[in-house]
Amino acid sequence: MALSIFNTLTRQKEEFIPQQAGKVNFYVCGPTVYNYIHIGNARSAVAFDIIRRYLEYRGYEVNYVSNFTDVDDKIIKAAKEEKLTPKMLSDKYIAAYQEDTQAINVKPANIHPRVMDNIPEIIQYIKVLIEKGYAYESQGDVYFRTDKFETYGKLSDQSIADLRQGASQRLNDEENQRKESPLDFALWKATKDQNEISWESPWGFGRPGWHIECSVMSTKYLGEVLDIHGGGQDLQFPHHENEIAQSEAHSDHIFANYWMHNGFVTYGETDEKMSKSLGNFVLLRDLLEETDPMVVRYLLSTVHYRRPLRYDRNALINAEQSVSRLKEVLRRLSNRKAHLKEDSEFNDLSLHVIKEFEMQKMVFEEAMDDDFNAANGMTAIFEMVKIANRYLDSSEVERNILDRFYLEIVKLLDIFGLDLEDNEVLDAEVEAMIEERNQARKNKDFARADEIREQLKAQNILLDDTPQGTTWKRG
Numbered sequence: 001m002a003l004s005i006f007n008t009l010t011r012q013k014e015e016f017i018p019q020q021a022g023k024v025n026f027y028v029c030g031p032t033v034y035n036y037i038h039i040g041n042a043r044s045a046v047a048f049d050i051i052r053r054y055l056e057y058r059g060y061e062v063n064y065v066s067n068f069t070d071v072d073d074k075i076i077k078a079a080k081e082e083k084l085t086p087k088m089l090s091d092k093y094i095a096a097y098q099e100d101t102q103a104i105n106v107k108p109a110n111i112h113p114r115v116m117d118n119i120p121e122i123i124q125y126i127k128v129l130i131e132k133g134y135a136y137e138s139q140g141d142v143y144f145r146t147d148k149f150e151t152y153g154k155l156s157d158q159s160i161a162d163l164r165q166g167a168s169q170r171l172n173d174e175e176n177q178r179k180e181s182p183l184d185f186a187l188w189k190a191t192k193d194q195n196e197i198s199w200e201s202p203w204g205f206g207r208p209g210w211h212i213e214c215s216v217m218s219t220k221y222l223g224e225v226l227d228i229h230g231g232g233q234d235l236q237f238p239h240h241e242n243e244i245a246q247s248e249a250h251s252d253h254i255f256a257n258y259w260m261h262n263g264f265v266t267y268g269e270t271d272e273k274m275s276k277s278l279g280n281f282v283l284l285r286d287l288l289e290e291t292d293p294m295v296v297r298y299l300l301s302t303v304h305y306r307r308p309l310r311y312d313r314n315a316l317i318n319a320e321q322s323v324s325r326l327k328e329v330l331r332r333l334s335n336r337k338a339h340l341k342e343d344s345e346f347n348d349l350s351l352h353v354i355k356e357f358e359m360q361k362m363v364f365e366e367a368m369d370d371d372f373n374a375a376n377g378m379t380a381i382f383e384m385v386k387i388a389n390r391y392l393d394s395s396e397v398e399r400n401i402l403d404r405f406y407l408e409i410v411k412l413l414d415i416f417g418l419d420l421e422d423n424e425v426l427d428a429e430v431e432a433m434i435e436e437r438n439q440a441r442k443n444k445d446f447a448r449a450d451e452i453r454e455q456l457k458a459q460n461i462l463l464d465d466t467p468q469g470t471t472w473k474r475g
Contacts, residue, residue, distance in 0.1 A: 003058065003369045005228070006306060008236060008259040009155055013371055016258065018227045024055055024062045025222040027256075029214055029231035029239065030112065032069040033093035034078040037100055038281035039300070039311055040265040040273075044232045046297065046417065047262040047305040049106045051230070053415045054368050065221045066109040067214060068094050070116050071207055076196055086197045087116065100284045104297045105417040113217040115208060119199045122208045122216045125250060126187045134249040138178045140190025140204040146183040149245040155259060156237035185242050187212045211242035215255075219247065229256035236261050263308045282311065294418055295320045301416040302378045306371075322382075326413065327420045328473070329385045332392050333406040334422070335471045340399035350401045353391045357405065360384045364412060374416065381412055393466075430461060437463075438470060 003016045018024050028048045031041055048066075055062050069075075070090035079089040098108070115122075126142055129135035135144050146152045152160055163183050176182060186209035191198040198205040218226060224247075231240060240259065247255035264273045267280045287296060299319040303309045360383045367376035388405045391397065413420060437452040453463055456472075464471045 001366055001369045004371055005258050005260065006371045008261050011157070014258070018060070019225060019257070022059065022061060024060045025227045026052060026055075026062055026064045027214075027218040027222055027226050027229050028064070028066040029235055030066040030068050031097060032072050032074060033090045033097060034072070034075045035093060036096050036283045036285055038283050039287065040281065042101065042104065042284045043265045043300050043309055044262050045101050045106050046104065046300040048230050048260075049417055050301055050374060050415060051260070051305070051372050052107065053417065054372060057415055063222060064109045065111045065113065065218060067217050068097075068112055068114045069210065069213060070094070070114045071197060072210065090114070090116075096285070100288070103288055103293045104284070104300070105293070105419055111221050113221060115213045115217075118213070118217055118220065119208070121220055122212055123201050125216045126212065127202065128250055129187065129246060132249065134246070135187055136180065137203045140206060141178055141186055142188035142203055143179055143184040144187055144242070144246055144249075145180065146185070146245060147181055149249055152245050153241065155241045155244055158237070185209065185211060185238065187246065211239055212246060214239070215243050215247040215250070219251075224251045225254060226256040228258045228260060230260040230262070233261045233263055260305075262305045265309045265311050267311055291316060292320070292323065294420060295323050297417050298323050301418070302374055304373055304375050323418075323420065325382070325385065326418070327422065329388050330406060330409065330420055331422055331473050332471060333388060333402050336392055336397065337399045337402035337406070339469065340397065340402070347396055347398065349391075349394060349396050350398050353387055353401065354404070356387050357384055357408070360387065361408065361412070368415070378416070381409065384409060384412075430456065430459070434463070434470060434472065
């Protein structure tokens with residue numbers, strides 16, 4: 001089955017065909033670093049991390065670039081409040097972003113470009129747009145002429161007339177006077193305060209507009225045509241719409257072949273979008289202080305990336321229960337195979353369960369090939385868990401099969417960024433206690449066996465007596 005992607009630009013699923021066989025140029029809009037990230041920000045990072053991981057699973061070499069916006073009105077304001085320079089503030093929150101996303105196992109991008117490191121390239125890019133008649137200077141600002149770009153509005157499926165009317169209602173008289181059209185957007189902003197961070201340019205001291213940054217950085221590191229451009233649903237307009245306009249005006253050809261947008265995180269019973277502006281957000285680092293990072297990762301991973309994700313206490317509880325089930329099957333497989341010898345041949349039961357297991361692996365891949373349907377993919381993994389548990393409960397168990405089940409489940413969970421392997425080893429004293437208990441049960445000294453069970457329980461080690469022997473887990 002071919003891999004298909006829902007392309008926001010065409011509003012339909014399309015077979016994914018990269019420009020160069022086996023390679024994917026992938027750009028995702030990163031955060032504006034003026035605060036710690038909340039669950040909604042983390043959802044976007046996780047959604048595209050899964051897409052990247054699955055592309056790699058399918059054998060693609062993925063060049064993944066995601067920027068940091070480190071100069072912006074919000075950054076300047078926050079820097080003043082924290083009595084830091086914009087550079088110091090950005091450094092602080094980039095480090096926090098990396099720490100928080102690493103905790104939930106988001107792979108770093110191949111390149112994390114920063115705006116401050118690309119000012120000369122941004123100025124040169126704007127100069128080309130002016131030379132081609134797509135941009136103009138006004139009182140030290142530089143604006144993009146949206147009326148000249150005939151297909152403006154194609155990503156958000158809106159007409160220029162409707163967009164122009166909406167823009168005119170949002171602008172004040174001063175802004176309107178500087179622009180040829182209310183819909184024109186800033187490529188360069190003149191410095192209004194001499195104490196603010198700024199760079200020298202042909203139009204005077206100033207700094208880049210938000211939209212131009214991503215056009216410059218994405219094409220600098222990935223080339224003029226991207227295979228995939230991704231970001232949050234809230235970036236579709238105006239950010240990505242403006243990226244398309246300025247990029248295609250600059251290059252005279254398509255900017256990105258596939259556009260992908262992840263859904264919002266909603267909060268509480270009202271299902272209101274989580275955002276800093278609404279004040280209804282939960283910081284990722286605060287949640288991680290009281291919740292297993294893999295539970296948070298599971299919650300953010302297992303809803304289809306285009307659908308809204310509801311965050312509340314029940315969602316966390318359900319995620320915790322699911323993670324426990326996955327950890328338990330890995331624990332059982334690991335413990336059981338440790339006590340079995342290598343097998344040379346498969347018996348009839350083994351051949352049957354292998355066939356069942358491989359069928360569910362195919363179901364998983366079909367789900368993920370269908371626009372990265374993580375929810376259906378995880379359902380297939382839990383079917384594999386059921387097969388593994390049934391096999392573990394049987395009397396005819398072979399180590400080769402247990403190894404195969406364990407490795408396959410771990411491999412598929414890795415696509416979701418779920419690291420659930422328990423690498424802890426019981427120390428010699430505890431192992432000796434379990435062996436002593438086994439001997440006591442053989443001697444029908446059940447009082448001593450119960451005593452050892454309680455001693456181990458006090459150490460948070462729980463025993464499970466099965467027909468195949470005693471297994472253990474941490475409480």
